[in-house]
Amino acid sequence: MNSANTTATTDRILVCCGTGCIANGALEVAEAIEQQIAEQGSSATVQLKVCRTGCSGECEAGPVVRFMPRDLMYYRVRPKDAQAIVASLEGAPVEKLMHKVDGKAVEHMADNPFYALQHKIVLANVGVIDPLSLDEYRAAGGYEGLARALKMTPEQIIDEVDKSGLRGKGGAGFPTGRKWRTAAGYDVFPKYIVCNGDEGDPGAFMDGSTMEGCPHAVLEGMAIGALAIGAEEGILYIRDEYALARDHIQHAIDDAYAAGILGESVMGSGHRLDLSIVRGGGAFVCGESTALMASIEGRVGEPRAKYIRSVQRGLFDHPTVLNNVETLASIPAILRDGGSAYAQIGTDSSKGTKVFAMVGKVKHTGLVEVPMGTTLRTLVYDIGGGIIGDRPFKAIQTGGPSGGCIPESLLDLPVDFDTLTEYGAMMGSGGMIVMDDCSCMVEVARYYVDFLCEESCGKCTPCREGLRQMRSILTDICEGRGKPGDIELLERIGHTMEDASLCALGKTAPNPVLSTIRFFREEYEAHISNKECPAGVCAALTQFAIEADACTGCGMCTKACPAGAISGDRKEAHMIDPAKCIACGSCREACRFGAVLTTRRTA
Amino acid sequence: MSEMLTISIDGKECTCKKGEYLYDVAKRNGIFIPTFCRSDAFEDHRACCRICIVEVEEGGRTKVVTSCVYPVERECSVQTRSEKIMEERSVVMALLVHRAPEAPSFKNMVGRMGATETDRLVTLDGEKCILCGLCVQACNALGTGAISTVNRGTEKKIDTPYGKGSDACVGCLSCANVCPTGAIEYSETDTTRTIWNRDFELVRCEECGQVMGTQNSVVFAAADEVVPTMCDSCRKKHLADEMMATYRYV
Ligand SMILES: Cc1cc2nc3c(=O)[nH]c(=O)nc-3n(C[C@H](O)[C@H](O)[C@H](O)COP(=O)(O)O)c2cc1C
Ligand code: SF4
Ligand code: SF4
Ligand code: FES
Ligand code: FES
Numbered sequence: 001m002n003s004a005n006t007t008a009t010t011d012r013i014l015v016c017c018g019t020g021c022i023a024n025g026a027l028e029v030a031e032a033i034e035q036q037i038a039e040q041g042s043s044a045t046v047q048l049k050v051c052r053t054g055c056s057g058e059c060e061a062g063p064v065v066r067f068m069p070r071d072l073m074y075y076r077v078r079p080k081d082a083q084a085i086v087a088s089l090e091g092a093p094v095e096k097l098m099h100k101v102d103g104k105a106v107e108h109m110a111d112n113p114f115y116a117l118q119h120k121i122v123l124a125n126v127g128v129i130d131p132l133s134l135d136e137y138r139a140a141g142g143y144e145g146l147a148r149a150l151k152m153t154p155e156q157i158i159d160e161v162d163k164s165g166l167r168g169k170g171g172a173g174f175p176t177g178r179k180w181r182t183a184a185g186y187d188v189f190p191k192y193i194v195c196n197g198d199e200g201d202p203g204a205f206m207d208g209s210t211m212e213g214c215p216h217a218v219l220e221g222m223a224i225g226a227l228a229i230g231a232e233e234g235i236l237y238i239r240d241e242y243a244l245a246r247d248h249i250q251h252a253i254d255d256a257y258a259a260g261i262l263g264e265s266v267m268g269s270g271h272r273l274d275l276s277i278v279r280g281g282g283a284f285v286c287g288e289s290t291a292l293m294a295s296i297e298g299r300v301g302e303p304r305a306k307y308i309r310s311v312q313r314g315l316f317d318h319p320t321v322l323n324n325v326e327t328l329a330s331i332p333a334i335l336r337d338g339g340s341a342y343a344q345i346g347t348d349s350s351k352g353t354k355v356f357a358m359v360g361k362v363k364h365t366g367l368v369e370v371p372m373g374t375t376l377r378t379l380v381y382d383i384g385g386g387i388i389g390d391r392p393f394k395a396i397q398t399g400g401p402s403g404g405c406i407p408e409s410l411l412d413l414p415v416d417f418d419t420l421t422e423y424g425a426m427m428g429s430g431g432m433i434v435m436d437d438c439s440c441m442v443e444v445a446r447y448y449v450d451f452l453c454e455e456s457c458g459k460c461t462p463c464r465e466g467l468r469q470m471r472s473i474l475t476d477i478c479e480g481r482g483k484p485g486d487i488e489l490l491e492r493i494g495h496t497m498e499d500a501s502l503c504a505l506g507k508t509a510p511n512p513v514l515s516t517i518r519f520f521r522e523e524y525e526a527h528i529s530n531k532e533c534p535a536g537v538c539a540a541l542t543q544f545a546i547e548a549d550a551c552t553g554c555g556m557c558t559k560a561c562p563a564g565a566i567s568g569d570r571k572e573a574h575m576i577d578p579a580k581c582i583a584c585g586s587c588r589e590a591c592r593f594g595a596v597l598t599t600r601r602t603a
Numbered sequence: 604m605s606e607m608l609t610i611s612i613d614g615k616e617c618t619c620k621k622g623e624y625l626y627d628v629a630k631r632n633g634i635f636i637p638t639f640c641r642s643d644a645f646e647d648h649r650a651c652c653r654i655c656i657v658e659v660e661e662g663g664r665t666k667v668v669t670s671c672v673y674p675v676e677r678e679c680s681v682q683t684r685s686e687k688i689m690e691e692r693s694v695v696m697a698l699l700v701h702r703a704p705e706a707p708s709f710k711n712m713v714g715r716m717g718a719t720e721t722d723r724l725v726t727l728d729g730e731k732c733i734l735c736g737l738c739v740q741a742c743n744a745l746g747t748g749a750i751s752t753v754n755r756g757t758e759k760k761i762d763t764p765y766g767k768g769s770d771a772c773v774g775c776l777s778c779a780n781v782c783p784t785g786a787i788e789y790s791e792t793d794t795t796r797t798i799w800n801r802d803f804e805l806v807r808c809e810e811c812g813q814v815m816g817t818q819n820s821v822v823f824a825a826a827d828e829v830v831p832t833m834c835d836s837c838r839k840k841h842l843a844d845e846m847m848a849t850y851r852y853v
Contacts, residue, residue, distance in 0.1 A: 283755055285755065300751065300752065302752070304650075305650040305672045307668070307672060307673055452756070453756050453757045455756060456757075457755050457759070458734075458754070458755045458756045458757060458759030459649070459651045459734075459759070460652070460653050461651065461653050461654075461698055461699055461702075461733075461734075462653050462695060462698065464756065464759060465699065465701070465702050465757075466694075466698060467756070467757060468702075468725070468757045469698065469701070469723075469724050469725065471757075472724075473723060483723065486723065489721060492694055492719065493694060493698075495691070496691040496694040496695060499656070500667060500669075500691050501653070502650060502651065502653065502669075
């Protein structure tokens with residue numbers, strides 16, 4: 001699938017201006033390139049246009065610049081590279097800015113394994129078109145899905161979505177067609193369609209990038225949903241920190257009104273649709289459906305018991321469909337190309353694609369969109385390029401703060417909603433954190449529990465008090481005060497939280513603890529019985545030393561140590577002063593020769 | 604006409620209206636389910652203490668639900684004391700006891716219901732509040748809305764906005780009176796009541812001298828009517844006396 005061939009006749013230089021690349025100086029790069037074009041002058045035959053796109057996915061190698069139609073990809077571009085880049089348009093490519101596979105420079109996006117194994121539907125236009133241009137979106141097939149939907153009855157639209165097998169990508173994987181059908185069945189008006197753009201998972205940025213990079217796709221999905229259920233009003237609830245996403249969405253809304261796509265008569269059909277933005281309440285729990293609606297209504301962002309579903313009584317007690325950004329952005333393609341085309345991608349129970357934000361100890365981090373059912377191994381090793389420094393893989397954490405950790409033995413699991421849940425993790429919204437052997441799984445569990453202690457709403461007992469007690473027990477274990485029976489107590493609290501908590505946050509909050517106990521129990525036991533942290537992370541249990549034979553005396557560790565605990569002459573073996581060492585592990589990270597060893601703390 | 608259903612609770616056949624809350628059905632049939640955050644005084648229940656969990660078997664599937672807000676929509680079989688429920692309830696109980704070690708009523712409950720015995724749980728020293736939210740509901744029901752839950756996660760608590768004396772508060776003590784654990788502190792001198800960081804002038808009945816409330820609460824309760832100067836019982840007595848005087852000769 002290549003949507004790039006729909007671009008206009010002028011040559012275009014695509015400068016990624018997603019949040020990641022802007023942070024790395026993309027705006028300066030775009031300016032420098034524009035200046036160079038002005039100075040070098042485009043030749044008579046080639047018109048050059050610099051197009052500021054959304055995130056191309058490989059943020060860690062940004063700013064990313066791409067030439068179209070020649071399809072040249074440049075990475076880690078600096079403003080000073082602008083001259084060479086513009087000059088290379090008709091000449092030899094600038095090798096030092098290209099991706100290398102086995103030492104050979106890769107020219108095209110499709111040849112970079114990071115992209116080659118991906119299948120882009122939601123992200124098809126992200127990083128390719130100018131997000132602020134309605135024309136470019138339309139040229140890429142945008143709003144054709146809505147045009148088709150306008151010729152269909154609501155049932156036909158819902159049938160098409162049903163046929164696609166699309167399941168909600170906000171985490172729970174609820175079939176979108178079924179949700180729409182239920183909402184369509186209630187004769188209570190007004191009805192609402194709400195887009196969940198809260199994305200509170202730390203480390204996740206797929207929804208933000210989609211809203212930034214192709215805002216019209218989200219609006220088109222909402223418009224189609226509104227037609228299907230009979231809503232005339234829609235709200236986009238966008239995370240407070242997402243200023244750029246909000247700007248782009250607002251820009252797209254304004255353009256859509258001006259073009260008659262939104263407003264009194266959607267594309268001249270006589271259907272009314274108004275869309276507006278509400279800024280998120282700033283807590284992770286505000287992404288939960290009932291808390292989100294409370295927040296829109298101006299109340300405290302607390303979940304409520306959900307025995308009566310939002311499709312029946314949601315926003316302002318009216319039928320409401322809440323869908324995730326990625327779910328909605330999948331809709332236009334389904335209506336345009338048909339539900340069966342979409343259903344051909346993916347597995348039996350999970351259709352289509354999923355966008356993941358892969359971060360952590362993997363060589364290529366960034367946004368990836370793959371068919372459902374892709375294995376974790378493909379994600380980590382083929383797309384991600386393996387573990388940094390080729391260290392051993394230890395675990396992959398999926399599903400956000402209340403997801404779970406999956407060990408190496410399960411790397412061949414296909415990633416879909418049901419498989420991940422079966423193994424105590426979950427799809428969540430699509431965060432993936434890759435961990436190497438220098439991660440302590442007890443400490444990882446403690447970290448997430450700590451996050452959830454602050455981000456739960458704190459309304460119900462099991463979640464609030466269960467997390468408080470888990471935090472204290474896990475801290476004890478990490479600091480050498482673990483006691484026999486702690487693991488079993490954590491499990492009892494965890495199971496109670498799963499069953500008795502009020503909302504899905506509390507019900508899933510024990511996942512980080514239960515999944516690490518399930519797959520890494522011996523690591524808990526080592527902490528509790530031997531007072532040892534096998535990964536050498538928990539400071540209270542770990543002692544660092546330098547192996548004289550392996551040390552080259554390069555001094556990197558000395559520079560890295562924040563406590564000034566390392567001494568040694570150049571090219572001589574270095575030493576760590578245990579009295580000064582704070583066991584932070586910086587030296588181990590810094591050493592390129594594996595000379596820093598950890599042992600059980602004896603003192 | 605609402606539809607009637609027959610369900611079984613702990614083996615007992617119970618009839619109920621479709622949509623009725625499970626807890627209400629159980630109670631009517633003499634089956635005890637513990638509750639902390641639910642009160643007949645309010646129509647809405649926060650469903651936050653989670654002590655009222657029960658197991659429901661519906662169409663071959665068993666799930667744990669909170670009975671105080673679970674609407675009975677179809678035939679089902681309910682267990683209020685299954686092994687799973689007793690285990691999880693005892694964990695919830697242990698969590699609450701350690702959260703609010705100073706709540707006296709809890710000690711008795713533990714004796715009756717059992718809580719997971721463990722010395723591994725941390726306690727919040729001096730805490731009495733179990734965050735049931737009844738005080739907030741009471742205050743909202745009055746229309747004052749002076750207190751709410753503030754903060755989130757483990758830091759959640761009940762307070763006035765920014766922890767300062769609130770203009771909305773009338774010092775009526777509804778919150779303190781509804782609180783099951785006596786967690787809301789207030790003090791009184793002859794002339795002043797102090798609650799939620801604010802001092803209120805006390806008003807006494809001009810007849811018997813009993814405290815009628817705070818100046819603010821008496822005015823608030825009177826709404827647009829004349830502000831009373833006598834307590835309820837004195838006023839009734841007065842009314843009776845007046846009636847006597849009027850009708851004496853009839
Ligand atoms: C604690 C919590 C946080 C959530 N955060 C998000 C979020 O940031 N974005 C999102 O789309 N869904 C989030 N969800 C899931 C939503 O409740 C809801 O299921 C989803 O938005 C429905 O859309 P979908 O069917 O398209 O997935 C969260 C759920 C929970 C329990
Ligand atoms: S489970 Fe946690 S987040 Fe959900 S209502 Fe209970 S306290 Fe709040
Ligand atoms: S103060 Fe009392 S009534 Fe209010 S939440 Fe705490 S325990 Fe419940
Ligand atoms: S922001 Fe440019 S690649 Fe992600
Ligand atoms: S009484 Fe039902 S949750 Fe508290």
